[in-house]
Amino acid sequence: MPDMNMIKSLNSALSISLKDNPNVVIFGEDVGYFGGVFRVTEGLQKEYGPHRVFDSPLAEGGIAAIAMGMGLNGLRPVAEIQFADYIFPAYDQIVNEIAKLRHRSGGEFSAPVTFRTPAGGGIKGGHHHSQSPEAQFTHTPGLKVVYCSTPYNAKGLLLASIECNDPVIFFEPKRCYRGPFYGDPHNVPTWNGHPDADVPEDHYIVPLEQARVVREGSACTVIAYGTMVHVAEQAINDSGIDCELIDLQTLVPWDRDTVVNSVKKTGRCVIVHEAPKTSGFGAEMSASVQERCFYHLEAPIQRVTGWDTPFPHTTEWDYLPSPQRIAEAIKKTQEE
Numbered sequence: 001m002p003d004m005n006m007i008k009s010l011n012s013a014l015s016i017s018l019k020d021n022p023n024v025v026i027f028g029e030d031v032g033y034f035g036g037v038f039r040v041t042e043g044l045q046k047e048y049g050p051h052r053v054f055d056s057p058l059a060e061g062g063i064a065a066i067a068m069g070m071g072l073n074g075l076r077p078v079a080e081i082q083f084a085d086y087i088f089p090a091y092d093q094i095v096n097e098i099a100k101l102r103h104r105s106g107g108e109f110s111a112p113v114t115f116r117t118p119a120g121g122g123i124k125g126g127h128h129h130s131q132s133p134e135a136q137f138t139h140t141p142g143l144k145v146v147y148c149s150t151p152y153n154a155k156g157l158l159l160a161s162i163e164c165n166d167p168v169i170f171f172e173p174k175r176c177y178r179g180p181f182y183g184d185p186h187n188v189p190t191w192n193g194h195p196d197a198d199v200p201e202d203h204y205i206v207p208l209e210q211a212r213v214v215r216e217g218s219a220c221t222v223i224a225y226g227t228m229v230h231v232a233e234q235a236i237n238d239s240g241i242d243c244e245l246i247d248l249q250t251l252v253p254w255d256r257d258t259v260v261n262s263v264k265k266t267g268r269c270v271i272v273h274e275a276p277k278t279s280g281f282g283a284e285m286s287a288s289v290q291e292r293c294f295y296h297l298e299a300p301i302q303r304v305t306g307w308d309t310p311f312p313h314t315t316e317w318d319y320l321p322s323p324q325r326i327a328e329a330i331k332k333t334q335e336e
Helices: 006-020 042-049 060-072 086-099 134-138 151-163 227-237 256-268 280-296 323-335
Strands: 022-030 053-055 078-082 114-119 145-149 166-172 211-214 220-224 244-246 248-250 269-276 304-305
Touching: 006 022, 006 042, 006 078, 006 151, 006 166, 006 323, 022 060, 042 053, 053 114, 060 078, 078 151, 086 114, 086 134, 086 323, 114 151, 134 145, 134 166, 134 248, 145 151, 151 166, 151 211, 211 227, 220 227, 220 256, 220 323, 227 244, 227 269, 227 323, 244 256, 256 280, 269 280, 280 304
Parallel strands: 022 053, 022 078, 078 114, 114 166, 145 166, 220 244, 220 269, 269 304
Antiparallel strands: 145 248, 211 244
8 A cells, every 4th residue: 555644645635536536526715727736626627627626716605505506406516615724614504505405495406515624733823823713513404524634644534534425524644745843943853654545446435433452451441532532642642640541533423432432441531622612612521521421420520721812823732732731630530
């Protein structure tokens, strides 16, 4: 299998979808000739033509509305929102129209639209290029929400999303595009030689409703998604505690069974995400775990998240959950 970083694996998924299904089209800001600001769509317009891969105006509301119309008329559009922070102008179209289309039409119509968007911090993008708005979409029935973490699951999850008959918001952790970025701003490893960079060239699917057990353990369950999977793994290694690490992969629908079974086994739970703490998706996970595992918990559930502030520029490494903060939370569960 070839060694791919996340950019290449996503590009491979898009190329396979274009090749296998003539109804797939890709569009967004600068995704055509330029290949996208992160080069995820590089070379696709040249290979498949400007009628399959094309640029849109700088108007996210228009991108979402066009995608819905395409989906209604038999196409499978993959629309790129250049940064997750820019998705808010399209919010009304996504949550009030696209998400409700199947229910509103009594199942007669659907919108098989995939919205790809880079999310999260770690690239000195400041408060308009670093946000993680996933929780705002998990609150909307009718949408599926996916957050990949490795080259391998990025490709499989994206192929599954494009083939899904429901609309999908597909978050890509830009901090992981070229390597698993743990927490040191001066240490930017690549995916070269990493086991999760062994990505098949052919088509494969990672199920949208299935979490991934990254490592098994008995002392504490650590749940994360996106970049935080790698940061949490480093924290577990630093803590010296035998933790089970779960990569959620899909937030809606999320794999409650895998999480609950793990917490019942370990009796302790730490939840990690880089979005703000208040009303973050970790709050939903915490409530669900408490409802189902109350008599198995040996310590309060811990959440390690971003702060309840706008995302900072100069102090982003103090804002983002670090291996140190996560390791402290893991150790705290052992003390209760």
